[in-house]
Amino acid sequence: MKADQEKLLNSYADRLPLSVLDEVRENVPATINKEKLQGVLDKCLIAYNNAKVHPGECVGLVAAESIGEPGTQMTLNTFHLAGVAEVQVTTGLPRIIEVFDARKAIKTPMMEIYLNKPYSTDVEKLRKFAATIKETKFEEFVSEYNLNIFEQTLTIKLNDELLKDNDLDIKDIHKIIKPKVKAFTIAIKDELIVFGLKGKQDEIKDLYTLKEKIKDVKIKGIKGLVQVLPVKRGEEYVVLTAGSNLKDVLALSEVDSTRTISNDIHEIYKVLGIEAARQGIIDEVYKVVESQGLNVNIRHVMLVADLMVANGTVKGVTRYGVVSEKASVLARASFETPLKHLFNAALEGEVDNLTSVVENVMINQPVPIGTGLPGLITKMK
Amino acid sequence: MALDVNKHQLIPKHSKLTDAERKKFLDDYKIDVKSLPKILIDDAAIITLKPKAGDIIKIERKSETAGTSVYYRAVIDG
The missing domain is CATH 1.10.150.390 (DNA polymerase; domain 1)
Known part of the structure; x- marks a missing residue:
């Protein structure tokens, strides 16, 4: 296409959306003369202006009907339906309600972690990486607890095989646990971890509460990622996780920080800002709509998302959120x-x-x- | 670690309007800064722009329906 024609096209940029201009550019023959192109563009402009929403049209009501009516067709009992052997995800109506209400704690937080090369193609490296980010608690390494009432000690035997799988030994565990249990003595004796009481007034009950407490101590991994699952997506591998911690995951050097996403809108908002949250709402809702085989125009979802993020924070469509405004x-x-x-x-x-x-x-x-x-x-x- | 979140695919391009652009924008649309949609001053996507309250942020969204659509937000103090 000649420069003149290109110039003419660009002069319509403030009146026609870019996607329409692109379509015209692609579909007119390259040899078209200026007058004909002008004619095409003017026709487009008329059609575009006729298609615009009229002033005074109650778009919110139309959006509510258009999302609500197909919503009644959605299967209600899809609380925990998921793909084959994948991480369980809330879908269907419960998920849409969750997103539009902007719930703080969602039922199944989830992340899709995209990786940089070579992690995205090398299965071995990928598995190793997946194992390092999974949150592993002390409890999982323990094979036996032993509460000795006479000596007033708590003895813990660790699972050696599991430790080896995770490249850890008893000294590493000791090092991680030590700062968390300042009120007790801690020592390693014949491959066992022994906790004792400091001072004499303490009761044996304290040792019992200690046992319950240290079960939850994080040994390795990223907080919140309770389940990791590497899957193949096209040419590359991605890691799906149950649980979400966008901030810490994005900071890892192995992770492709341009594509990795969470399904927790509030987390997206905190880490990536309000515009990303808007896009997140649209993507999440539309994903459900599409997966149910429904046909809702995306403009309706965009309108609701725009309303939810209009004042700079994410507000749900509830009496505490947008309605209170x-x-x-x-x-x-x-x-x-x-x-x-x-x-x-x-x-x-x-x-x-x-x-x-x-x-x-x-x-x-x-x-x-x-x-x-x-x-x-x-x-x- | 200082992570540049602005490269993330969910975040559209944010830019701050200069004083001249700001005035032109407000005159063109005959609009008051208060009537614009808001963005918080500490929003993750605009921290590198070092905005002040009252600035206008131009956002070039990639839109499925319109190719690129331009949106404006006014910066407010949390």
Whole structure:
């Protein structure tokens, strides 16, 4: 395509979206003359402007219907349905509710860890890496506990095979455990770890609580990653994990920090910022919609996601989230817990300007959507 | 370790409007800074831009429907 035509195309950049321009660029013959291209672009512009949402269209209502109606078709009992031998993931309606509510603690946090070369192609290296990031607690290495009441000691026997598999020995364990149990003595005796009491007043009960406490001490790995599973994705291997810790994982040098993602929206928000959280919400919801074989236009999901992140933090579509931001008292009261909102509004002397839909329905006035939106001004002569 | 999160695929390009661009933007759209969507001053994606409260951040999102779509957010103090 000649420079002139290219220039003409680019002059439409502020009126037509880039994807439309790209499509025109690809599909017109390279020999097209300027007048014809102008004609094509003008036709596109007319079609584009006709396709735009009209002012006053209640897009939120349309989005709610468009997501909600196919939502009723979703199988409700997919609480823990997952792919073949993969990490269990919440899908279906429960997952959509979770994302739109912006729950702080989600049911199945999960990460997809992409790796740099050579880890992404070498199976051996990948397995080693996967083993190092898995959170392993002290409990898993123990083969026997022995609480000796006469000597007032707690003796722990470790599983040698497991230790060897993880490239650890009893001294490493001793080193990791020691700073966590300052109130007790700790020693290694004939391949056993022996805990004793410091001072005399302590009771044997303390040793028992100690035993329960050290079970949870993290020996190695990254906090939160309770399960790791290397899988093949196309040409390369990725690591799926149950549990999520985006911040620590991204800091590892083996990890491809441009593609690794978590399914926890709040974590994405904290580590990658508000725009990434928005994209995360869209991706997560759309993944469920697609997996259920439903057909929801992505623009509806985008609208909801935009609303949820509009004020710089992630707010769920709940009475504590976006609904609490509504300007109108009556609109808030009509959603959930009406009395609470009305009492608080009365206490604070709130004013309702009746600028939105719900409150106008309540007092039987035309609602400001569609043809109800514009006001008429008449020039009196 | 200082990790450059801005290379992450989930994060679209963020840039700060200069004073001249800011004025032009506000005049063109006849809009008040307060009516814009917000972004917190300590947001992970804009820390390297060293923003002040009241700045406008231009965000060039990759959109499935429009190729690239431009979005603006006003910086607010947490």
